Amino acid sequence: MGETTEIYDLRGLNCPLPVLKAKRRLADMSSGELLWLETTDPLAVIDIPAFCQEAGHRLIETTAVSGGHRFLVERGS
Template identity: 60%
Template sequence: MNSRDNRIYDLRGLKCPLPVLKTEKRLRGMPSGALLTVDTSDPLAIIDIPHFCTENGHTLVAREKTESGHRFAIRKG
């Protein structure tokens, strides 16, 4: 994933369910096909974000472990 992407949404420090709720709200304001990269430190995000994508028709393009948690690249459905 390109860390210089201007659509990185920093949700580090937030606990469940806030990372999913804020990701959902941000995606609502984006056009279909747009890419959103989310950084989170919540350990439950590794379960919650992929589940959210599956349930809401978004595509989890990539996920990776970072120094402070995880990074997810989500393509809006």
């Protein structure tokens, strides 16, 4: 994980909040910027990849972490 890559803490939020908040955060970023999304919602493993595909962002990595998942997303154009 790069030092400059931010971690957006979405733990404790349930569907659809992780996707809605990620969408808002990514909208303020430049194309190609990276963002880690950290979630505890079990549905995030379905919702985050689907959101990335629909919105044109690239899901680079999905990692299981204690109590949830972490997703590395590259902002699309």
